[in-house]
Amino acid sequence: MSTIYFFLSILKLVVIISFIFILPAPSAAIDTEHVGKRLNVPASYVAAPYYPTPHGGWVADWSESYRKAALLIANMTLAEKTNITCGSGYDMGRCVGNSGSALRLGLPQLCLQDSALGLRNSDHNTAFPAGITVGATWDKSLMYARGVALGAEFRGKGINVFLGPTVGPMGRKPRGGRNWEGFGADPVLQAVGGALTIQGVQGQGVIATIKHYILNEQEMYRMYSIVQPGYSSNIDDRTLHELYLWPFAEGIKAGVGSVMAAYNAVNGSACSQNSYLLNGILKDELGFQGFVMSDWLAQISGVPSTLAGLDMSMPGDGLVPLLGDSYWMYELSRAVLNGSVPVDRLNDMATRIVAAWYQMGQDKDYPPPNFSTNTQDATGPLYPGALFSPSGIVNEFVDVQDGHAIVARNISRDAITMLKNVNNTLPLSTNSSLKIFGTDAQKNPNGINSCSDQGCDQGTLGMGWGSGTARYPYLDSPMDAISSRASNVKYYNTDTLPSGLTASSSDIALVFINADSGENYITVEGNPGDRTTAGLNAWHNGDALVKDAAAIYSTVIVIVHTVGPILLEEWIDLPSVKAVLFAHLPGQEAGQSLTSVLFGDVSPSGHLPYTIPHNESEYPASVGLVYFELGQPQDTYTEGLYIDYRYFNAHSIKPRYAFGHGLSYTTFSFSNTEITAVTPLTSTPPARPAKGSTPTYSTTIPPASEAYWPAGFNRIWRYLYSWLEKSDADAAAAVASTSSYAYPAGYINIQKPGPPAGGAQGGNPTLWDIAYTISVTVTNTGNFSGRAVAQGYVQFPVGIAYDTPVIQLRDFAKTNTLARGESEVLTLNFTRKDLSVWDTVQQNWVVPSVGGNYTIWIGEASDALTLGCYTASLGCRSGLMSPV
Known part of the structure; x- marks a missing residue:
């Protein structure tokens, strides 16, 4: 290893350890006004246990991939299964994340790579516009085209897993550091952008990763360390479902292969081991069939995170990277041998990962990685995080840009x-x-x-x-x-x-x-x-x-x-x-x-994907940043459903520029509007489909020999392996027959039929039944060619038993370029879910007024709605007074 790489390795270690051990960064000075004020999760916010992890494979769209995966898993040893569920360590390969492999059976090491707007730390790639720019286009075709182009570039570089799209943070906090990675401060705008990105990326055979699951709405104090837990986002069940889960549900409905768990806690339980979020909502209610990975160094335990539904640890290290320690790998092998992790849980973890690999067709003619995220040189260390590493070719400088600059330019232009x-x-x-x-x-x-x-x-x-x-x-x-x-x-x-x-x-x-x-x-x-x-x-x-x-x-x-x-x-x-x-x-x-x-x-033709206020005091105080505390910082979502334009409207605050605002060089008229009823509504959705069959998982603990180190194996220090010394493996196996593990409260290992709100990827499939369609003719009435956006907002009937925002975006469409006098008919769809609320008692989506009169407003911005359609009379009127 060259001297420069040795010192770079040491420098990385110092930086990472400093990041983990130091309290606030020097620039994030302790705000003494906030210290000590929020130490405990409020009593009404509870992270209920939910066990066991639902087995994957019961959705028809994934059944063939699971069949193939189960055959492969059946021939894996214990060490091979634990190997593929964990990264090989920080900087232990060409990619930002490098899983273990099962080369004996033809399963390669998987390459996981940032970012959601293009290849991070690579070359000959396109730097696409950020998600917030894509959201500002309000153009579904461009959202999809960007996904296709991203997928092509990631595949061209030999990347198996694209670490995007980002739909969390939602933009609840205007000062939040990573809001720009998502598509806007609205669940539907986020959902559409995320789902279309997923479809585009995975259409190229690349596994997409929807992130960050969930409520990672600020950057400071998000991570757990040995001196302080990551902050806890405390939220009620209805707000969680109607705002922050909405884009994740749409991404899962789109068939996303991976979900990344966030750094922070939710209601006091870390996202990477929150069984209610991972087992209960994600894998049962939303029917997620792929695998859940941790954010980098977000895993904070071994057995608890396994039982809670985490499937892949990234980059594989324990709390402090580059020391060769891991919560999983060899520790997971030990946990299975000693009986603390049920064998069927490990089999499900491994099967989910392999099924996603098959689902995207990566078993056939998929290129290996041809770049390095660690260096721009052609040659270098094969394992840069190792103290001493063999060297070789690490970068082939493959140009994957193709004609994607055109896509990028079109988005940047149409977002203005x-x-x-x-x-x-x-x-x-x-x-x-x-x-x-x-x-x-x-x-x-x-x-x-x-x-x-x-x-x-x-x-x-x-x-x-x-x-x-x-x-x-x-x-x-x-x-x-x-x-x-x-x-x-x-x-x-x-x-x-x-x-x-x-x-x-x-x-x-x-x-x-x-x-x-x-x-x-x-x-x-x-x-x-x-x-x-x-x-x-x-x-x-x-x-x-x-x-x-x-x-x-x-x-x-x-x-x-x-x-x-x-x-x-x-x-x-x-x-x-x-x-x-x-x-x-x-x-x-x-x-x-x-x-x-x-x-x-x-x-x-761009429109704002967020509201611009006159001053910060116009926002609710609860969306401010939380600061350092002697304990776990508490971030409680007391504003509930009322973020961004929902809050402004509820409090009759006229902002400087409203959500959806955007001017043109020309003018447009909306006419000939028609509303059509499509699917009759009932108070609750029809009964969910039953789960299909899943692979059969053995409950027998494998022999300890399946985890022995191979004879004469040449180890690389700091690289993470799944094998155990013979004495350690034998000792673990002996424990399984003499003692039992103290499982978390509420733990059981009996599979459940699933909640009523589930039934398919994203939830009960009838939630996406179209209840109403609205067609509207958009005409360019000015003297300049241009494109118009029709934004559709739902206003719930008066007198219902649920508090709802004044208006909520539910669909949108954008015209092609219209010449002077030219017209185009746009169609907007409104589903059962669009007209529902989440009922926390029934734990289901409920149409609060089946025969009631919903008003669906159509216009060019959230504060420019003068065209309304009524579900009771199936009529539309123009020239109305805007609801906000």
Whole structure:
């Protein structure tokens, strides 16, 4: 091993141990006001036990894959089964996660790789727009196309498991560090984006991973360590089902192969060993057939996490990585031999993993990994996390970009959201006199990939930071694109307006500002993932830059790259600020996508995937960040169903810009609206289908010899193995016959028929029966070609026994590009589930008023709803007063 790799290995160990042992990061100083105030989970929030783990394979769509998997598992030794359920250790292979293998039977080591927007730490790949940008398109076809392109690139690099899409966090906390990885602050927008991504990715034969399950809504204090548990997200059952589970249910219905358990706890129990979440909801109620993996180093126990439903440990290490310790691997072999882990639980774990491999067709002509997430060199250590590692070829530099830049550019373009455009200031002429300000307009001068995992805010902000990033193959910056289109451009690469500037009446100032956030293991400019120091303000003097420009130039256009909502009040109403564009996080295609809108090649058609307030005090106090405490930080969801626009509407707060808002260069009319009843509703869904048969699992403990170390095996220190010394294996087997394990409270090992709300992937299949369809003719009534979005919101009948938000998004559709005078008919579907609430007593979805009059509102934004359709009369009316 070379000296440089030796020191890099030591440095990684120091960083990781520091991350685990140190209390708050220096930049996340202890907030003494909060210390000691939230130490115990409130009494009404309970993580009930749910055992055993339901066996997989009872869903018809997976039956053949389970049949094949069961045959393979039947021929595996104990050590082979435990090997495939666990990673081989931190940095112990080419990928960010590397499972064990069963090569004797043809099952390779599985490669698991970030990120949800493109290949992390690779080369010759596309840096796609972030999830929040995709959500801002409100375009289902682009959501799917991005999934197809991502799947093709991951397959091309030989990756078995794509660690995406992200649908949690939901965006409950505006300052949350990773909100930008998801599709927006609404369960339906998240669900549609997630499900279509899954379909696209898995259509290419790659296993998708929906994450982070669940309620990981902030970055600080999410992880368990030896000094403090991860924070506990405390939530009621109805809110869990109607908001945060919704996109996971849709992802499971789409057939997702893997679910990643989050770092935090829910109602006091860590997600990686929360039996109610994993066994009860995920695998029983939602019928999940794939495997559950831990987030990296999120597993905090061996036997309890096994019994609670965890199937794969990543990256395999125990609490402190790079020491060769593990909760599973050899410890799982020991646990099966001594009887503490039932044999059928291990068989189910292994079968779920192998079934997902078969389900995606990876047993036939699937390429092995051809890249390294650890180095950009062609050769290097085969196991970089090992103290001493053999070396070899680790990177073949396979180009997987194909034509995916077009997909990325289309998304970045169609996500651009115009918030303001006074007197048709936009679009601009290419002959305009343009003065451009802000470092965000140009590439990072130190290099577009100079900051590891994009852990800095320098130059154009194309994505946040952390594991959800990718290296740029190139970055088409706004400045590059503008200067190639316009003939009279002067750029000031500064975030402070130069002194002595004068402006002519024809000058137009384009001011670029941004706001960043990311994952907690990197602190950027005092922000430890979440936006603590920056708050919801623009970074780098952005507000002052806009105000100063507005004091000199009579026409100012503000372009914003941001991870989420920012406060605009310091300058949004200044007379000189004529136009505002939110370009979100455009990835590598930040330039031409913007200029196509600026100069009128296309009309902006993006819409906000979140609400922009006037100030932070307009949010409920409960969605603020939780801080360090001497004990487990408690994050209690007292706002219930009321986040983002639901809260604003409930409290009659008119925000600065509403959820779904977005302007165009043209105008649209909605007409000829028709509502059609499709499936008659009943109060509760019809009885669920019975579970199908599952593979038969032996309960006999295998002989200890199945876990013996092979004779003469050459071990690599720090690499994780599933074998035991003969004496250890024999001793474990002897224990099984002389004592019994103290199982968790409520533990049983008798399979259940399943809850009434279940019955298929995602839940009772009748939940997706279409109750009503609405067709609407959208006509371009303006003088510019453009695309319109029809957003469909449900308002529940008055007088029902359940409190419901005023309106809730339930479907949406986007037109093709319509020329002046051109029309297109859009169809929106509303399902039984869309018209239901979760009843905590019946533990089922209930239509609260079967014959009641639901109003389905159609419009271009959540606060621009003047067209209503009524389920009781099956009539529609226009020109109504908006419900909010």
